[in-house]
Amino acid sequence: MSHDQNGDLSQFSMQDLFRMEAETQTMILTDGLLALERHSGDTAAIEPMMRAAHSIKGAAAIVGLDVVVQLSHGMEDAFIAAQHGKLKLTPNRVDALLAGVDLVLRVSRLDDAGVAPWLAANAALIQKTMATIQGIAFLPEPLDLPPPFPSAPPVAGPGVAEAAGAGSMPEPLFEPEPGSPPGAGPAAEAPRALAEEAGAAPGARPLAPMKSAQNFDRLLSLASESRINAHQMHPFLQAMQRFKRNQSSLFAVVEQLHEAISSGGDASLKEKSLLALQKAQPLKQFVLEHIADFENxxxxxxxxxxxxxxxxxxxxxxxxxxxxxxxPRMVRDLARSLGKEVRLEILGEDTLVDRDILARIESPLNHVLRNAVDHGMEDAAERGAAGKPATGVIVMEARHRAGMLSIEIGDDGRGVDLERIRRAVVERKMASATMAAAMSQAELLEFLFLPAFSLKDSATEISGRGVGLDIVHDTIRQQNGTVRIESELGKGFRTSITLPLTQSIVRALVVDIKGEAYAIPIVKVERVLKVAQEAIHTLENKQFFDHGGEHLGLVSAAQVLELGDSGATDAELPVVVVGGGARRYALVVDAIRGEQSLAVQAIDPIFGKMRDISAAALLDDGEPVLILDVPDLLLSIDKLLHEGGLHQLARGGHAERRRMKRILVVDDSLTVREMERKLLAARGFEVDVAIDGIDGWNVVRSGDYDLVITDVDMPRMDGIELVNLIKKDLHLHKLPVMIVSYKDRPEDRARGMSAGADYYLTKGSFHDETLLDAVADLIGDAHK
Structure with a gap:
C-alpha cells in the first residue's frame, strides 16, 4: 500500500517522511540485491534498485543528509556499471552494498536531534563504508569492511510504523572475526543481532500502532454487539409465532360460535357474531404480514x-x-557467516493472516530457519559430494487449508540422524536402551521439542544450547496451533505449522459449570462423551473410565475452577476430553450447550492474568461467557493430582472399587514384585503382593482373586508347590495361575505346566507389554 493511500501525511515531519521513504526503498534494494546475487545475469533486477537509490538520494537531499546522498550516489554508480556489464556483483560486492543499505536505514531511524551527534561519533566508520561503496569495482578479496554500527533506536513518531507499512530490515552488517569461513564477508556477526531473546528481526516495527489495535478492538466489540442484537430477534419471532397460533385458535372458536348462533333464531346475536367475524379477518392478515416483515x-x-x-x-x-x-536477507547473511550458500524461497506471500498472529509467529519462524541453516544445511563441498547443488534451498509456504493457516518450511539439507537422537536419549537417561530402540521416527523427533535438547556437539552463538524448537513448540501452542516435524536422512527436514487464521474469532464449545456458561476453544477439545456412572472406576483415590482401551482420568471442572463440589448425580455425566499424550483428562461438566463462534474480548488488565481463563466473549443471546485457558487448566489439574485433592465424582465409590479385577503377585524379589505391581496397577487392576510361597498361600485363601502371578525359586515354599496347592484346592482350582521365572529351560517350563500353571513366562525375555498381554490372554481387561 502506498503512503498516499494511508491518508493525510501532513502531521508528519520531513524526517518522518524520509524515514518512511527509506523503509520502503531499502527493502527494494535488499530484495533486489539478493535476487541479483542468485541470478547474476538478470540485469532486469537492476532497474528497480537504481530507482530506489535515486529516490533515497532525492529524499535525503531534501532533509539535508549529505551522508545518505553520497551513499546513494555510490550505489547508483555501481548499479549503472553492472547494468552495462562493466561490473559483476559478486557476493562480496553485494555484502558491501548491503552494508550501505544498512547505514542508510540506520541514519533514517535517528530522530532530528540525534542525527548530528551520531554522525560525528561514527565518522570514521561511515567514511570507510562510503569509500568501500564508491570503490566497489576495486574491492579486494576477501572483503575488508568496517566493524558494525551501533544498534538502531526504535522508530520515532506516532503512526509512522503503520504509514510505512509492516515488515522490517536487519540492522547493519558486521565484519567477520578472525578465523571466519572464507567468503563470510561482513555478515559474520549478523546472527548475533538476530538472536535476540524475542526472536524478532532487529529494528522490527509493530505491525500496527497501539491506537489502531484499540480502535480495532472497539470496532470488533461493536460488531459483535450488533450480531447479538440480531440474534435476539429470534426469540421475539418465536413469541410472535406462538401468538399467531393462539390467535388462529381464537378465530376458529369465533367461527364456530358464529355458526352456532346462525343456526338459532336470534337475529341480533347473529348480526353481532358476523360483525366479530368480519373484524377478526384484518387482524389475522395483519399478524401474517408483520411476521413476514420481522423475518426479513x-x-x-x-x-x-x-x-x-x-x-x-x-x-x-x-x-x-x-x-x-x-x-531472505537473514538466511543469506547467516549462511555466509557459516561458509554456506543458502537461499530462502517464500511462497504464498499474499496469504492473509491476522496481524497479531503474524507478529507472534515471527520468533518461531526465525528459530526454524536458523536451525535449518545451521543444523540442516551442508557446505558446498559436502553438498557436492552428496550430488546436490552447491546452493541449498529452504522453501517457506503459507496457505489457507481447512479454515486454518498452514505454514510449511522444508529444506534440502542433510536431515536429522535418528540414531543420533536415539543415542542422545539413552545417554541423557531419558529412556532405556530397550525403549529407545523400539521408538518410531515420530516419537524420536518429539525429543527435539524438549528444552535443552540439542544434537550439536558444541554450543555457538547461533545454536547448540538446546534453545530453538522448544520455543517454537511452546509459542505455537500458545496460539492454539500445532507443530509437526518430519525428516529424511540426506534428503532434508520439514516443519509443518498449523494455526487459526485469527485470534479475534474463536470457535468454541460452550458448556455449563455450576450454572454458569464457559467456553473451550474447539481446537483444544479432543472429544465429547457421556459417561455412565457405573463405568467409572476408582484406583488410589483417582477416578477414571475406559475409552477405546485407554484409561481416561475424570476431573470435576467445578473443582478445578474452584466453584465448589460437582453435583454429578445423573446416570450419565457429560464429559469433555482435553489435553494430549499422557496429559489427557476428561472434564466433567453440568451440561454441553454446543458450538458457537465467539468474538474474543480481552479481560481488563486491572484483573491481571486470571488462572485458567484466557479471555471473555458474549454468546449469541448476549450472555457473558469466560473462555478457558486449556494449557493453564492442565497445570491446575496436575497440581490437584500431585496434592491428592481430587473430589470423587461417582456414587458408591467403594462398591465401584470392588468391581476391579484383583491379582496376587508372589515373588521374593522386592524389585520384581514392585515392578509387576506398578505395571498391573497402571493398567487398572487391583494388585496385592506376597513375599514368598507360604505368604502367597495364606493370602490367596483369604481373598477373592482373579489371577495369581508367582515366581518359582522362593524360600519356605517355591512357586511349583504353590501352584499344586491352588490347583488341588476345592475352592481355588479354577483360579488362573501364571509363572514368571528366570528358569527358561524346556524341562523347567514342563515342570511348571504339569503342576497346573496356565501360563509360563521367562523373566529374561519379557518386557512390559509381554506381561500385560499374557494377563489379558488369561483374564481380559481390568473390569468385571
Missing part, C-alpha cells in the same frame, strides 16, 4: 452484522509477506 428484518440484520464482523476482521488481516520479508 431479522435476516437482513444477521447478514449486516455478519458482514460487519467480517469487514472488521479483514481490517486486521495482513499479507504473509509483511511478517517475513526480512527472512
Amino acid at each position: 428484518w431479522e435476516r437482513r440484520m444477521l447478514n449486516v452484522s455478519r458482514s460487519m464482523v467480517d469487514e472488521v476482521l479483514a481490517m486486521r488481516m495482513r499479507p504473509f509477506r509483511d511478517g517475513v520479508q526480512h527472512f
Whole structure:
C-alpha cells in the first residue's frame, strides 16, 4: 500500500517522511540485491534498485543528509556499471552494498536531534563504508569492511510504523572475526543481532500502532454487539409465532360460535357474531404480514452484522509477506557467516493472516530457519559430494487449508540422524536402551521439542544450547496451533505449522459449570462423551473410565475452577476430553450447550492474568461467557493430582472399587514384585503382593482373586508347590495361575505346566507389554 493511500501525511515531519521513504526503498534494494546475487545475469533486477537509490538520494537531499546522498550516489554508480556489464556483483560486492543499505536505514531511524551527534561519533566508520561503496569495482578479496554500527533506536513518531507499512530490515552488517569461513564477508556477526531473546528481526516495527489495535478492538466489540442484537430477534419471532397460533385458535372458536348462533333464531346475536367475524379477518392478515416483515428484518440484520464482523476482521488481516520479508536477507547473511550458500524461497506471500498472529509467529519462524541453516544445511563441498547443488534451498509456504493457516518450511539439507537422537536419549537417561530402540521416527523427533535438547556437539552463538524448537513448540501452542516435524536422512527436514487464521474469532464449545456458561476453544477439545456412572472406576483415590482401551482420568471442572463440589448425580455425566499424550483428562461438566463462534474480548488488565481463563466473549443471546485457558487448566489439574485433592465424582465409590479385577503377585524379589505391581496397577487392576510361597498361600485363601502371578525359586515354599496347592484346592482350582521365572529351560517350563500353571513366562525375555498381554490372554481387561 502506498503512503498516499494511508491518508493525510501532513502531521508528519520531513524526517518522518524520509524515514518512511527509506523503509520502503531499502527493502527494494535488499530484495533486489539478493535476487541479483542468485541470478547474476538478470540485469532486469537492476532497474528497480537504481530507482530506489535515486529516490533515497532525492529524499535525503531534501532533509539535508549529505551522508545518505553520497551513499546513494555510490550505489547508483555501481548499479549503472553492472547494468552495462562493466561490473559483476559478486557476493562480496553485494555484502558491501548491503552494508550501505544498512547505514542508510540506520541514519533514517535517528530522530532530528540525534542525527548530528551520531554522525560525528561514527565518522570514521561511515567514511570507510562510503569509500568501500564508491570503490566497489576495486574491492579486494576477501572483503575488508568496517566493524558494525551501533544498534538502531526504535522508530520515532506516532503512526509512522503503520504509514510505512509492516515488515522490517536487519540492522547493519558486521565484519567477520578472525578465523571466519572464507567468503563470510561482513555478515559474520549478523546472527548475533538476530538472536535476540524475542526472536524478532532487529529494528522490527509493530505491525500496527497501539491506537489502531484499540480502535480495532472497539470496532470488533461493536460488531459483535450488533450480531447479538440480531440474534435476539429470534426469540421475539418465536413469541410472535406462538401468538399467531393462539390467535388462529381464537378465530376458529369465533367461527364456530358464529355458526352456532346462525343456526338459532336470534337475529341480533347473529348480526353481532358476523360483525366479530368480519373484524377478526384484518387482524389475522395483519399478524401474517408483520411476521413476514420481522423475518426479513431479522435476516437482513444477521447478514449486516455478519458482514460487519467480517469487514472488521479483514481490517486486521495482513499479507504473509509483511511478517517475513526480512527472512531472505537473514538466511543469506547467516549462511555466509557459516561458509554456506543458502537461499530462502517464500511462497504464498499474499496469504492473509491476522496481524497479531503474524507478529507472534515471527520468533518461531526465525528459530526454524536458523536451525535449518545451521543444523540442516551442508557446505558446498559436502553438498557436492552428496550430488546436490552447491546452493541449498529452504522453501517457506503459507496457505489457507481447512479454515486454518498452514505454514510449511522444508529444506534440502542433510536431515536429522535418528540414531543420533536415539543415542542422545539413552545417554541423557531419558529412556532405556530397550525403549529407545523400539521408538518410531515420530516419537524420536518429539525429543527435539524438549528444552535443552540439542544434537550439536558444541554450543555457538547461533545454536547448540538446546534453545530453538522448544520455543517454537511452546509459542505455537500458545496460539492454539500445532507443530509437526518430519525428516529424511540426506534428503532434508520439514516443519509443518498449523494455526487459526485469527485470534479475534474463536470457535468454541460452550458448556455449563455450576450454572454458569464457559467456553473451550474447539481446537483444544479432543472429544465429547457421556459417561455412565457405573463405568467409572476408582484406583488410589483417582477416578477414571475406559475409552477405546485407554484409561481416561475424570476431573470435576467445578473443582478445578474452584466453584465448589460437582453435583454429578445423573446416570450419565457429560464429559469433555482435553489435553494430549499422557496429559489427557476428561472434564466433567453440568451440561454441553454446543458450538458457537465467539468474538474474543480481552479481560481488563486491572484483573491481571486470571488462572485458567484466557479471555471473555458474549454468546449469541448476549450472555457473558469466560473462555478457558486449556494449557493453564492442565497445570491446575496436575497440581490437584500431585496434592491428592481430587473430589470423587461417582456414587458408591467403594462398591465401584470392588468391581476391579484383583491379582496376587508372589515373588521374593522386592524389585520384581514392585515392578509387576506398578505395571498391573497402571493398567487398572487391583494388585496385592506376597513375599514368598507360604505368604502367597495364606493370602490367596483369604481373598477373592482373579489371577495369581508367582515366581518359582522362593524360600519356605517355591512357586511349583504353590501352584499344586491352588490347583488341588476345592475352592481355588479354577483360579488362573501364571509363572514368571528366570528358569527358561524346556524341562523347567514342563515342570511348571504339569503342576497346573496356565501360563509360563521367562523373566529374561519379557518386557512390559509381554506381561500385560499374557494377563489379558488369561483374564481380559481390568473390569468385571
